[in-house]
Amino acid sequence: MAEQTTVRPTVRRSPLALAADRLADVAAATGGAVSIAEVPFLAQLNLRLDPKGPAADAAGKELGVALPTAAGVAARAGELTIAWLGPDEWLVIGPAGGEGDLEARLRSALGTGHPAVVDVSAQRTVLELSGPRVRDLLAFGCALDLHPRSFSEGACAQTRLAQAQVVLIARESGAFWVLVRSSFASYLADWLIDASVEFTGPQA
Amino acid sequence: MMLISCPWCGPREEAEFHYGGQAHVSYPEDPSALSDEEWARFLFYRDNPKGPFAERWNHSASCRRWFNVIRDTVTYEILAVYPVGTPKPVIA
Amino acid sequence: MSTQEFRTAQGGRIDRSRPIRFRFDGSDYTGYVGDTLASALLANGVIQTSTSIKFDRPRGIFAAGAEEPNALVQVEAPFPEPMLTATTVELYDGLVACGLGGQGRLSPEPDPARYDSVHVHCDVLVVGAGPAGLAAAAVAAETGARVIVVDERPEPGGSLLGTRETSVLEWATSVADRLRSNPEVKLLTRTTAFGYYDDNFVLAVERRTNHLGAAAPAHRSRERIWRIRARRVILATGAHERPLAFNGNDIPGVMLAGAARTYVNRYGVLPGRRAVVLTTNDSAYEAVFDLLDAGVEIAAVADLRTGGSPVWGPRCAERGVEVLAGYGVADVTGADRVSAVTLAGPDGSRDVAADLLLVSGGWNPVGALYSHAGGRLRFDTDLGSFVPDGCRQAVAVAGAAKGTFGLAGCLAEGAAAGREAVEAAGFTAPADTRLPAADEQPASPTAQVWVLPGDESRQYVDLQRDVTVAEIRRATGAGMRSVEHVKRYTTAGTAHDQGKTSGVLTSGVVAHLLGVDVGELGTTTFRPPYTPVSFAALAGRDRGMLYDPVRVTALHPWHEAAGALFENVGQWKRPWYYPRDGEDMHAAVLRECRAAREGVAMMDASTLGKIDVQGPDAAVLLDRLYTNMMSTLKVGSIRYGVMCRADGMVFDDGTVIRLAEDRFLVTTTTGGAAAVLEWMEDFLQTEWPDLRVHCTSVTEQWATVALVGPRSREVLATLAPTLAVDNASFPFMTWRDTEVAGIPTRVCRISFSGELAYELNVSWWDALALWQAVYDAGQPFGITTYGTETMHVLRAEKGFPIIGQDTDGTVTPQDLGMDWIVSKKKADFVGKRSFARADNHRPDRKQLVGLLPDDGTTLLPEGVHLVAAETVATGALPEPPVPMLGHVTSSYHSAALGRPFALALIRGGRGRIGERVYAPLGDALVPVTITSSVLYDPEGARRDG
Numbered sequence A: 001m002a003e004q005t006t007v008r009p010t011v012r013r014s015p016l017a018l019a020a021d022r023l024a025d026v027a028a029a030t031g032g033a034v035s036i037a038e039v040p041f042l043a044q045l046n047l048r049l050d051p052k053g054p055a056a057d058a059a060g061k062e063l064g065v066a067l068p069t070a071a072g073v074a075a076r077a078g079e080l081t082i083a084w085l086g087p088d089e090w091l092v093i094g095p096a097g098g099e100g101d102l103e104a105r106l107r108s109a110l111g112t113g114h115p116a117v118v119d120v121s122a123q124r125t126v127l128e129l130s131g132p133r134v135r136d137l138l139a140f141g142c143a144l145d146l147h148p149r150s151f152s153e154g155a156c157a158q159t160r161l162a163q164a165q166v167v168l169i170a171r172e173s174g175a176f177w178v179l180v181r182s183s184f185a186s187y188l189a190d191w192l193i194d195a196s197v198e199f200t201g202p203q204a
Numbered sequence B: 001m002m003l004i005s006c007p008w009c010g011p012r013e014e015a016e017f018h019y020g021g022q023a024h025v026s027y028p029e030d031p032s033a034l035s036d037e038e039w040a041r042f043l044f045y046r047d048n049p050k051g052p053f054a055e056r057w058n059h060s061a062s063c064r065r066w067f068n069v070i071r072d073t074v075t076y077e078i079l080a081v082y083p084v085g086t087p088k089p090v091i092a
Numbered sequence C: 001m002s003t004q005e006f007r008t009a010q011g012g013r014i015d016r017s018r019p020i021r022f023r024f025d026g027s028d029y030t031g032y033v034g035d036t037l038a039s040a041l042l043a044n045g046v047i048q049t050s051t052s053i054k055f056d057r058p059r060g061i062f063a064a065g066a067e068e069p070n071a072l073v074q075v076e077a078p079f080p081e082p083m084l085t086a087t088t089v090e091l092y093d094g095l096v097a098c099g100l101g102g103q104g105r106l107s108p109e110p111d112p113a114r115y116d117s118v119h120v121h122c123d124v125l126v127v128g129a130g131p132a133g134l135a136a137a138a139v140a141a142e143t144g145a146r147v148i149v150v151d152e153r154p155e156p157g158g159s160l161l162g163t164r165e166t167s168v169l170e171w172a173t174s175v176a177d178r179l180r181s182n183p184e185v186k187l188l189t190r191t192t193a194f195g196y197y198d199d200n201f202v203l204a205v206e207r208r209t210n211h212l213g214a215a216a217p218a219h220r221s222r223e224r225i226w227r228i229r230a231r232r233v234i235l236a237t238g239a240h241e242r243p244l245a246f247n248g249n250d251i252p253g254v255m256l257a258g259a260a261r262t263y264v265n266r267y268g269v270l271p272g273r274r275a276v277v278l279t280t281n282d283s284a285y286e287a288v289f290d291l292l293d294a295g296v297e298i299a300a301v302a303d304l305r306t307g308g309s310p311v312w313g314p315r316c317a318e319r320g321v322e323v324l325a326g327y328g329v330a331d332v333t334g335a336d337r338v339s340a341v342t343l344a345g346p347d348g349s350r351d352v353a354a355d356l357l358l359v360s361g362g363w364n365p366v367g368a369l370y371s372h373a374g375g376r377l378r379f380d381t382d383l384g385s386f387v388p389d390g391c392r393q394a395v396a397v398a399g400a401a402k403g404t405f406g407l408a409g410c411l412a413e414g415a416a417a418g419r420e421a422v423e424a425a426g427f428t429a430p431a432d433t434r435l436p437a438a439d440e441q442p443a444s445p446t447a448q449v450w451v452l453p454g455d456e457s458r459q460y461v462d463l464q465r466d467v468t469v470a471e472i473r474r475a476t477g478a479g480m481r482s483v484e485h486v487k488r489y490t491t492a493g494t495a496h497d498q499g500k501t502s503g504v505l506t507s508g509v510v511a512h513l514l515g516v517d518v519g520e521l522g523t524t525t526f527r528p529p530y531t532p533v534s535f536a537a538l539a540g541r542d543r544g545m546l547y548d549p550v551r552v553t554a555l556h557p558w559h560e561a562a563g564a565l566f567e568n569v570g571q572w573k574r575p576w577y578y579p580r581d582g583e584d585m586h587a588a589v590l591r592e593c594r595a596a597r598e599g600v601a602m603m604d605a606s607t608l609g610k611i612d613v614q615g616p617d618a619a620v621l622l623d624r625l626y627t628n629m630m631s632t633l634k635v636g637s638i639r640y641g642v643m644c645r646a647d648g649m650v651f652d653d654g655t656v657i658r659l660a661e662d663r664f665l666v667t668t669t670t671g672g673a674a675a676v677l678e679w680m681e682d683f684l685q686t687e688w689p690d691l692r693v694h695c696t697s698v699t700e701q702w703a704t705v706a707l708v709g710p711r712s713r714e715v716l717a718t719l720a721p722t723l724a725v726d727n728a729s730f731p732f733m734t735w736r737d738t739e740v741a742g743i744p745t746r747v748c749r750i751s752f753s754g755e756l757a758y759e760l761n762v763s764w765w766d767a768l769a770l771w772q773a774v775y776d777a778g779q780p781f782g783i784t785t786y787g788t789e790t791m792h793v794l795r796a797e798k799g800f801p802i803i804g805q806d807t808d809g810t811v812t813p814q815d816l817g818m819d820w821i822v823s824k825k826k827a828d829f830v831g832k833r834s835f836a837r838a839d840n841h842r843p844d845r846k847q848l849v850g851l852l853p854d855d856g857t858t859l860l861p862e863g864v865h866l867v868a869a870e871t872v873a874t875g876a877l878p879e880p881p882v883p884m885l886g887h888v889t890s891s892y893h894s895a896a897l898g899r900p901f902a903l904a905l906i907r908g909g910r911g912r913i914g915e916r917v918y919a920p921l922g923d924a925l926v927p928v929t930i931t932s933s934v935l936y937d938p939e940g941a942r943r944d945g
């Protein structure tokens, strides 16, 4: 075995911890056109239940906002974001460290009707993209129409960004969350950094 | 690049979907009751029409729902999109 | 240095204050900003650019745009690029190029430029920024609709750029300015729409920095593919002039009349000094007057129409231009350049000295994109052209692309198309549209002529492919009646230019030779791309490290720092082996295997797919999908399972962990994760919607560390002091939730090696901390990290198959010797019915067995075939077809056995155990003996440590 040179982690590490500096450099390199940062360790729960059953109402009460039943909608309730993933599937995103409590609360609130609650906090990591050119940056790899007329704050979609599957959520102030599976996170970070090079010099 | 209208997510690029072959080929109620020939028909025989064809698609890159479409295999026009378990719409 | 002696004194859209130096075929020249390579060469008196590919004949600049068939060049500097047309290469300082005879050379150097693609959506896409396209865009953009206009030229204006229509061009410029300042509009110049696909999806390539040469900024992509999804499309792609077939029509100096006009008006270049004009229609007369005014002598106009042109005839007479009505060209004299033209007509023939022969055989509306979209074309006999005739997509055609050749008509038609499109997209168009006034000459009909009398072997139809009328006659003489067949037989229309000037002419010539109507004959099919697109542009950002996503585990940085070599498993990078100083793979893997069999070793197993299966009917679902029984599994226990497709063939395998009465965690193969989840959802959504089950992927939620070897229990005990690790308390195929090194961990007693082993599952976030803790705690025991190669050796020694390596979709569990995993009790499960098919009971089915090379040293290559002893009784392979018994699926050196071994699928293999068969390797026949697939610890004595 070669000598171990890495710092021994005694604490948990997010999927893009090692890319943090390179991501942070994007804002300066692009003159603020685009900023990219990982928002690590957010609580994420996958929720599956019948949208017409009592569990849906119970979930809405527990979370503080009705589960969005329209496709492509991400509801907000305080620090929680509830993104529509499918007709009976949602992703509940909350502050870091809250997954255990949130899972317990939901499980006890939902009761019968075979709802499924799965902790997927580490399954995907969250990238926050902001800046005036963020839509242009995403358009390099996303086939959805991201024009503010069709994808504005509160919109969400599962789709492909470059060659990775992502959950895209339009946040306040023109920012976006990109949720990417942890194994694809390095690839997507490399891709985003590469794509942002276009904004590092004078624009045509 | 075709646009396929997911009944849930709306029109998305073909690359977000997986093809599932001919629609309305149900898993037999009791496979053991079938003759070898009937079972082979279920396993291996599919239509290959020139024109409208009922087929299954899965929105694999997004909502993961299976649904049926009628697609013209000549023009690639999608003539109907309908849920699994509902009868095949009549295309004029 | 040449002096541009063919440059006019003034005029043109070039910038005479900005001279440019360039080199062509080894000579230095100057031109101006605004020139193309072709216009600059013509300004310097260079018309020949190359010789033809087949007959080595001199060929000259023939057109002024993308339709150019002759002037292919290779750019050498600043970056080499082959197969460009001189008529579309913008001149820049330092350009070095040379002429090409049909074939270019790819640069061996890596291309340093960036390429990208952009997805864009719009209400109206307008292709072509000529008069019709701009009129359409102006109307559409006023409504607030999202409008994209693409045009292949560096500036908008289209055909106007080649005329003296200054007032309309001023209007065009002001429209372009308005479009540019509209935030909802993109006006993309230097952008060619090259493909029109389903559902109004149009691909265009923008050449963003090519024209800047070495001054191109490095951050900007050189070329960009625009992936445009439009609600409505307006094609205003104009028309290409077409040539005629006559003797000597390929000699440099023969040029399309409209091209000559463009060189004079747009570039201030005289393509020659003294011209003869040959025409079937009125448009060539515009060229006559533009050239005349620029100082070119017009020696004669041969108008193939017996009545000539009623409109233009008198005007020519006024200017002293001789028009010969009913005349054509009988021959052209000249080696490297036209020196004289022989005209022939009702009153005989005569030779006319000239250095230029301008030709107009009529105009072809550019219908390529319309055809890509599925549009039909029909032949308009009045126009003598194929025009659009209906399309199922939401597309309209306007202007010359529709066969409307007058300027006023183009403007009006464009505006109407813009209005219609934008209203169809849900916007309200302005009440009235202001269009500039445009003169329109009444045009007299075009003569329907394709071929002039002469020597067919000297009459060229496709200049780039050197296809003559004689060759087309050979094709029709051989019985071909379809223009598609003639195209493939003669190669007409298959060159770089894809028949832009030759395609319709080929149809015309075939029709002429067969005596049929060209409209009924039709054209060949247009297919994308309209013009060549570089592979670099198509690849965009998906190259190098970004070519395909690289999936990594949470432990990847550790593996890299440890010097692991990696293996690609699907998109995953997995450690292959960890060489120590000086070790080759063989030595490293033997060492890693020994550690796992004799001490303790650890591996990153995080790539296994993981699916959470939850709900009251979870066990029912698993019973129906796995071949064995899962509902009887106790909470706290683990069972290995195999899934088959309905045809009974093994599809995936893995372990099933029962977390609760109504909750399981299913693992899949590394490559099978997505397919298994889709398979489960398929049944739940379509066949068994009554089952109350939900499946969720948790592949990356968990990281998995395999801790393997007889001393693994000791390592685990030091890290998990509260866990009872003895065999009775923690038996094989059970799991426990505990803390390992203080980290919440699910420990599973699973073995993929036959040794005492554990799989430690933690959150992705905790993986590195856990791995490091295990590594540290294992040091006193000599813990060794191992990769996929060692994993494969260990599992193969035990005869554990890898789905997808030892199976190929034609292998049943019984073929693998795994009858024990096929439930006899369950009424049904997916695949069960197929096991009763006669074919699955053939005694000669291929079965998984082990192989030992008799010499104890030969490592059989995976994939090598095996033959029976009687097949090679003569000591050599018989003549093909050689009867094959099967093939090697896995092959390794075994540290435990001290020799190489293999797994193989062999016909009736289990009945052949002990038999000697042969593996042909090169010229040798390697004797091998068939064994059981389990070669190590067949009693399973090592599993409990």
Ligand SMILES: [Zn+2]
Pocket (backbone or CB within 6 Å): B006, B007, B008, B009, B010, B059, B062, B063, B064, B065
């Ligand atoms: Zn969908």
